[in-house]
Amino acid sequence: MPLIWRKGTFGTGGAARARTITAAPKPVAGGGGGGGGTSSPTQRAIFGYGINNSFAFVSMTNLVSNAGVVATDTTGVGTARAGPAAAGYGSSGQAIFAYGVNSTGNPVSISNLVSNTGVVATNTTGVGTARYDLAAAGYGGDKAIFGYGDAGITRSSITNLVSNTGVIATDTTGVGTVRYALGAAGYGGDKAIVGYGKQLYPSTVYSMTNLVSNTGVVATDTTGVGTARQGPSAAGYGTDKAIFGYGYNGSSGISITNLVSNTGVVATDTTGVGTVRWGPAAAGYGGNKAIFGYGYNGSSYESMTNLVSSTGVVATDTTGVGTARGGPAAAGYSTT
Amino acid sequence: MIDNNTSPPTPEQIAEARENAVNASHPASWVWNEELVSWAAPVAPPADGFPYIWQEGIVCGWIPFPDYPRN
Numbered sequence: 001m002p003l004i005w006r007k008g009t010f011g012t013g014g015a016a017r018a019r020t021i022t023a024a025p026k027p028v029a030g031g032g033g034g035g036g037g038t039s040s041p042t043q044r045a046i047f048g049y050g051i052n053n054s055f056a057f058v059s060m061t062n063l064v065s066n067a068g069v070v071a072t073d074t075t076g077v078g079t080a081r082a083g084p085a086a087a088g089y090g091s092s093g094q095a096i097f098a099y100g101v102n103s104t105g106n107p108v109s110i111s112n113l114v115s116n117t118g119v120v121a122t123n124t125t126g127v128g129t130a131r132y133d134l135a136a137a138g139y140g141g142d143k144a145i146f147g148y149g150d151a152g153i154t155r156s157s158i159t160n161l162v163s164n165t166g167v168i169a170t171d172t173t174g175v176g177t178v179r180y181a182l183g184a185a186g187y188g189g190d191k192a193i194v195g196y197g198k199q200l201y202p203s204t205v206y207s208m209t210n211l212v213s214n215t216g217v218v219a220t221d222t223t224g225v226g227t228a229r230q231g232p233s234a235a236g237y238g239t240d241k242a243i244f245g246y247g248y249n250g251s252s253g254i255s256i257t258n259l260v261s262n263t264g265v266v267a268t269d270t271t272g273v274g275t276v277r278w279g280p281a282a283a284g285y286g287g288n289k290a291i292f293g294y295g296y297n298g299s300s301y302e303s304m305t306n307l308v309s310s311t312g313v314v315a316t317d318t319t320g321v322g323t324a325r326g327g328p329a330a331a332g333y334s335t336t
Numbered sequence: 337m338i339d340n341n342t343s344p345p346t347p348e349q350i351a352e353a354r355e356n357a358v359n360a361s362h363p364a365s366w367v368w369n370e371e372l373v374s375w376a377a378p379v380a381p382p383a384d385g386f387p388y389i390w391q392e393g394i395v396c397g398w399i400p401f402p403d404y405p406r407n
Binding site for chain 2: 051054055082083101103104105106132133150152180181198203230231248250251278279296298299300301326327
């Protein structure tokens with residue numbers, strides 16, 4: 001049976017953010033690929049959703065302790081899906097998973113709130129353009145932003161702000177290069193950065209970044225630094241900095257990382273540590289550290305994790321816990 | 337059915353067809369399969385009779401063809 005390459009390629013089973021701030025910003029450690037957003041550093045993290053090695057969409061979650069230890073699977077709540085994004089929000093360490101692609105192959109806009117004890121709530125009716133492979137991060141101390149992504153037929157630079165009560169706002173017209181499969185994290189205490197990604201037509205991987213102000217306003221493209229890639233993940237570390245890591249450079253998977261200063265400046269490539277993979281998820285934990293986990297190694301999904309120290313140093317692989325999967329999302333939660 | 341009236345391709349035609357296949361648009365992570373003379377996904381799609389699309393973003397792998405009836 002002939003295979004046709006469209007956006008993806010068909011196969012047949014069986015046959016073949018500018019507000020003036022008047023007080024010093026509080027740290028948003030745990031920002032990123034989810035995370036961030038809360039006015040106090042988050043201590044724990046949660047990985048959730050994805051697609052497993054049988055290409056089945058899943059909804060299970062895995063909690064991460066304040067020491068970076070990943071727990072076994074927690075039975076999933078909400079619609080099984082892959083490619084959602086997640087971020088922290090609120091004053092006491094809540095988080096939100098939103099968007100994704102469901103088991104019928106359609107992008108969705110539903111969201112699931114996560115309490116500050118790591119309990120995932122049932123679906124909240126979606127707001128905004130349904131899409132997946134987007135990015136999310138905290139900003140403004142207690143809010144979050146989702147942006148960019150793949151809507152199935154088209155890609156976008158649309159953003160959606162999340163209030164400090166976890167309510168997603170309608171679409172904000174996009175700023176910056178339309179793309180998907182990118183990463184985002186909080187930095188500088190109350191701001192966020194979105195970076196890297198890809199476009200399909202023509203097939204291109206990017207290295208540009210977009211800074212998000214402490215009011216959720218996205219700036220135009222900043223010239224990229226580091227290897228252009230799709231499918232990286234990002235998280236906050238060290239209370240006010242961020243790290244992008246892993247991804248796919250258009251010809252091979254990578255484990256390269258790029259540190260982001262507390263002013264949003266991206267550093268050049270740091271030699272990678274850990275198993276090369278793309279589409280992992282990342283979040284902050286322990287107040288000033290981060291964790292990358294799961295992802296696709298080029299032939300199968302992984303469950304291993306890599307801890308990031310408070311100075312941005314990535315550790316070697318930690319044996320995976322929980323269901324190996326690709327396209328999960330992660331966020332920091334809990335201030336205790 | 338074998339068409340006995342068609343001449344077998346010449347070595348030049350075979351080489352041209354192979355070159356076209358090599359240069360064909362394909363997902364970046366697909367690998368060249370010399371036996372198939374084609375780019376192929378690193379893993380086969382689920383063998384459940386339903387159509388899948390290869391997705392290559394944060395989500396990498398076979399995802400269900402949108403809206404294909406499954407009941």
